[in-house]
Amino acid sequence: MAKYYVTTPIYYPNDIPHIGHAYTTVIADVLARWHKKLGDDVFFLTGLDEHGKKIQEAAEAKGMKPREFVDKLVPEFKNAWKLLNLNYDHFVRTTDKDHELVVKEVLKLCNKKGDIYKGFYEGLYCTGCEAYYTEKELEEGNCPIHKKPVKTLKEESYFFRLSKYQNKLLEFYDKNKEFISPGYRKPEIINRVKEGLNDISISRTSFKWGVDLPFDKNHVTYVWFDALTNYISGIGYPKAKFKKYWPADLHLVGKDIFFFHAVLWPAMLMSAGIKNPKKVFAHGWWTIDGQKMSKSLGNVVNIPELVKYGTDSARYFLVREVPFGADGDFSMKLLVQRHNKELLNDLGNFVNRSMALLNKYSNGKIPKKGKDELCKLFNFNATKKFIDILETHNALSEIFKFVNECNKYVNEKQPWNEEDEKILSNILYNLAEALRYLSIILEPFIPETAGKIAKQMNLKDKLSFKELKFGKLKEGHKIGKTEILFMKIEEEEKMAKKEEIANVEMVKGKDWIEFGDWEKMKLRTGTIKKVQQHPNADNLYVIIVDLGYEERQLVAGLKKFYAIDELMNKKVIVFTNLKPAVIRGIESEGMILAAEDAKSCTVGLLTVDKKELKDGAVIR
């Protein structure tokens, strides 16, 4: 029996679990379930990275001990993973005693090899924060929090001789072509290694919440030696379980931590004399409605939000929407679209109509075994291949091609018009088998739905891929009760309709306003004199408009629709007595009028047709 060991990164619990965490973990779950169905001996590891200064401080701020503090955070993640129906085999915590022992062991091994030495960590330090900053993080050379100058500080620290492994790593990549994936990320990593590697600081004395260095109690292990080690401690290094599952078949990681997994981790293992994992795969990021996900924008999609329309809809969306590896954009609208079209219309409806046909024309019993006309259209090998090369989105697409074939089959065979008993029962048998197939092949992706189909068919829930053979259903087998799999989500249509109704009502005159209301608005013409990119917003311009009697500074969201050149010297209409507002840090005194068609995403500026009209002319 083959084994399959897959991991996710361990997440930092200072944050609530969100779509980014969910994505990696769902994919890992899909792969784990898939390999279980193949008959592999699977181990799926996820967990939390619970050490570090930030945790220590957050705990202190709440008057708690760090351990107490992280204990409270663990359920946040475990509950989230429950909501997503994730079947991990072990949840590793870096504060686990056995993990800490393994970290020490690895450190000892590397030290014995002569790969660890004491040196000085030098950085830009803010005494107020008691923390180091990189130059990028500084604001005009000052600490971003205290706004005071930072100073260069030297701290004693232990280092790992990463530099020593440059050539060994390059050799390793060369011999293991599959290690860095997707392949297009290879040059990036290899070039970086070729440029030369610096030794990496692995300890700190500035905080205590971590694993003590076994050879110097004044230091605690800093981040990576602690975190990366989870992949072996989580399977009980160096005991039997470790021997069984190591090396890992796949480490799934976000592209942000790829370097540490593709470079530092193999070097650490080489130093410690442990085998390297087979593959590290970097996936992309999710943007939310086209924007970067960030706390400050408040657009972080948490797990309850994600599973709002059902666990399987969320899982389906995450796996299906984006070519695995690339960045993807999340929006509820897209999720709803996939839910309604693919899950409900295509899959849900097929299951429902097949059940109805079986009940109506065969009395809810499996008819006599027939000839395979439908299940042979499912290309298992193609699906398997996609999973093997981690194109999970294509694997799902392959399965849904089969769902389409199923619907086509019903349409073409028209069992409701079929008068020949033999042909009819053959059609029904084929439909029943298709349902059985679906309940098996969908399970890794949408386990809840697969289970529901199995239940309706009165079948065992967890059938392996070995059962993907036509003719396994026995004649006379009674099917179960029909159950609706997915409910229609109306949201987008409703919203569109509401808007339409609002527009119509306006035309009909239900919302007349008084002339006086109109007069309150002071609109004037003006000429755009200067356009600049807003320093803190991607889609905004800061615009200076000449109104004849004065110049105004305005912030306008025109970046997507107009280039700076296009705007220059344009005569526009300005809403001059709109209450000034600060938009992302820049004051905006008024508004430039534009017409918007939200549907086609087109925006056009209102302008006047006579060039000789002076700036500041009143609109009435």
Place this chain on the structure above:
RNA sequence: GCCUCGGUAGUUUAACGGUAGAACUCGAGUCUCAUGAGCUCGUAAUUGGGGGUUCAAAUCCCCCCUGAGGCACCA
């Protein structure tokens, strides 16, 4: 500045140097077993721009425009 990877219908995407193919959206038709579902057909891309190599370029080379990521002690 240097290094990677992208730019293909309205959208998301596919194509060893050999007819640019799908899905969604949109439009038309059609069935009635089914959840206003299904099925069929159709509209739509001079492949970011410009050069070059070739019998043949989305694909190879050069330049430009444009987006994303990296350039290590930053998690």
